Amino acid sequence: MNSIIDDIRAAARQLLADGKVDVVIGYEKGSLPLKSTPCFVRSPQDADKLIWDETCENNLATYAAQTAGKKAIIAKGCDSRALMVLLQENQLVRDDLYIIGVSCPGVIDKNKIEAETGEIIEATITDGKVSVKGIACDKEYNFADVKDATCQTCRYPNPVIVDLKIGGSVEVPQSDFADVIALENKSDAERKAYFKEQMSKCIRCYACRNACPMCYCQECFVDCNAPKWLTGGVDSAENLLFQTGRALHLAGRCVECGACSRACPQGVDIRALSRKVNKDVKEMYNHESGISEDIKPALNVYSADDPEEFLVKE
Amino acid sequence: MIMGETKPYEPKIAAFLCNWCSYAGADLAGVGRFQYPATIRTIRVPCSGRINPLYILKAMANGADGVLVSGCHPGDCHYMSGNYVARRKFALIDSLLKHVGLEEGRVNFSWVSAAEGVRFAEVVKGVTERVAALGPNTGVFKVDGGGTDE
Numbered sequence: 001m002n003s004i005i006d007d008i009r010a011a012a013r014q015l016l017a018d019g020k021v022d023v024v025i026g027y028e029k030g031s032l033p034l035k036s037t038p039c040f041v042r043s044p045q046d047a048d049k050l051i052w053d054e055t056c057e058n059n060l061a062t063y064a065a066q067t068a069g070k071k072a073i074i075a076k077g078c079d080s081r082a083l084m085v086l087l088q089e090n091q092l093v094r095d096d097l098y099i100i101g102v103s104c105p106g107v108i109d110k111n112k113i114e115a116e117t118g119e120i121i122e123a124t125i126t127d128g129k130v131s132v133k134g135i136a137c138d139k140e141y142n143f144a145d146v147k148d149a150t151c152q153t154c155r156y157p158n159p160v161i162v163d164l165k166i167g168g169s170v171e172v173p174q175s176d177f178a179d180v181i182a183l184e185n186k187s188d189a190e191r192k193a194y195f196k197e198q199m200s201k202c203i204r205c206y207a208c209r210n211a212c213p214m215c216y217c218q219e220c221f222v223d224c225n226a227p228k229w230l231t232g233g234v235d236s237a238e239n240l241l242f243q244t245g246r247a248l249h250l251a252g253r254c255v256e257c258g259a260c261s262r263a264c265p266q267g268v269d270i271r272a273l274s275r276k277v278n279k280d281v282k283e284m285y286n287h288e289s290g291i292s293e294d295i296k297p298a299l300n301v302y303s304a305d306d307p308e309e310f311l312v313k314e
Numbered sequence: 315m316i317m318g319e320t321k322p323y324e325p326k327i328a329a330f331l332c333n334w335c336s337y338a339g340a341d342l343a344g345v346g347r348f349q350y351p352a353t354i355r356t357i358r359v360p361c362s363g364r365i366n367p368l369y370i371l372k373a374m375a376n377g378a379d380g381v382l383v384s385g386c387h388p389g390d391c392h393y394m395s396g397n398y399v400a401r402r403k404f405a406l407i408d409s410l411l412k413h414v415g416l417e418e419g420r421v422n423f424s425w426v427s428a429a430e431g432v433r434f435a436e437v438v439k440g441v442t443e444r445v446a447a448l449g450p451n452t453g454v455f456k457v458d459g460g461g462t463d464e
Contacts, residue, residue: 184413192415192454221368229368237457241371244414244455248367251406273410280409285402302398304388310408312382312422314440 004102004167005052008074011100011164013047015072021098022069027056033123034110034132038063050074054125054143057107059259061213065091073097076104078150078257080159081290082213085253088290088297091216101159103170105143106151111267113139113146150258150271153179160291177279183272194272195240201266202239204230208270209246211263214253221245247273252281252298255290325379325445329354329438330369332362332397335386335427342431350435351442354382361385363396367407370421374455380420380445384437387425397425415454419444 012024028039028049036055040063041047052074060073061082075083080101086092108130114120117134124131130141151157157170183191206222209215221229222242229245230238247254256278260270281287284307287298331337337358343350355378359365362385373381383404391397404423411421422441426434
């Protein structure tokens with residue numbers, strides 16, 4: 001890991017010194033243990049703030065479109081897919097973007113650890129082991145056991161679009177939609193109950209939307225007053241409308257970075273919805289978002305023989 | 315109605331019809347006097363491609379017992395490809411709504427052309443039967459208006 005950090009810092013320093021970019025978007029150490037925070041480096045001497053480890057969980061593509069000027073960006077596999085979709089959707093200019101690709105072994109699910117140890121006071125990560133000093137107890141974990149759920153099903157840990165690749169590649173794990181299929185195989189009543197339970201946790205803080213690189217609408221439908229899609233109350237049916245509406249807006253665009261579920265303070269299983277849509281998009285239209293510049297977004301194109309099973313039976 | 319007699323349950327169905335085909339099909343059913351149940355509330359949209367998934371969700375949230383979405387047959391779109399694009403969207407909406415536990419038959423999709431007045435009446439009859447069999451909307455999207463659960 002250390003050599004990767006050194007290479008990232010060196011690359012950032014060089015890019016800023018040469019004036020090739022105005023800002024390098026990366027990660028710096030956060031104020032809490034096992035948390036990093038996005039960081040915007042604008043001068044070569046600040047490049048040493050940059051870090052790279054298993055806590056670098058934000059999807060930095062979210063910030064790319066919001067940052068003016070020429071920018072370099074540290075991109076994991078999912079970040080690079082998000083950048084690709086944003087480029088396809090004309091939210092970014094390729095010439096203003098310098099992508100520093102880093103292969104990602106996955107990020108830590110801090111909530112999973114804190115569920116056992118209580119609030120984390122101190123933590124260190126060395127050689128695939130996470131040692132945690134918590135309020136309730138101290139514990140050592142294998143990184144693989146506390147890897148975020150999204151990263152466990154990740155199919156693109158290596159960046160798909162780079163200007164500079166740092167470090168080696170990560171082996172691509174085999175993964176299918178086992179979690180979605182398990183839910184699909186349950187009865188309608190069980191699924192209904194599952195989503196009702198999940199949605200009753202949602203407080204509609206919109207952290208999921210804000211963390212999402214694909215949620216860049218100038219005015220989100222949840223903020224719209226005319227028509228008023230959502231009222232102000234807390235109602236699990238309305239929460240479901242919000243989450244379903246959002247999942248459908250992301251159809252054929254979601255890059256499965258899991259930023260939404262990691263941002264969620266309530267632990268809502270947001271991915272249960274987006275993964276289902278992703279699975280449908282893959283099965284019906286053989287499309288995965290953000291993996292190639294040449295492939296058009298699934299909902300922007302059509303074919304004469306698209307499936308029609310949804311039509312009412314007469 | 316005689317006092318004490320209960321009115322048979324009649325579902326309310328929000329029908330999103332494309333201007334060029336299904337709306338004209340509904341018109342033809344009217345002109346031709348083909349009878350169909352007065353359960354639908356027609357909302358005319360310029361094209362089935364105009365239909366935002368939120369229209370369907372919001373109709374359910376506001377208490378519609380069912381939704382019917384209808385446009386031109388694929389290949390016949392007034393705007394060439396609107397319904398092709400819509401078709402991809404509809405397939406995903408249909409699948410996701412069933413996944414989250416909305417009863418099958420609440421939200422219905424069909425293609426009805428401007429020449430199919432008889433068929434339009436048949437579709438509405440069929441959809442009304444399906445929705446009526448499910449009963450009033452107590453579904454996952456129905457907002458009770460109290461602003462809180464239960």
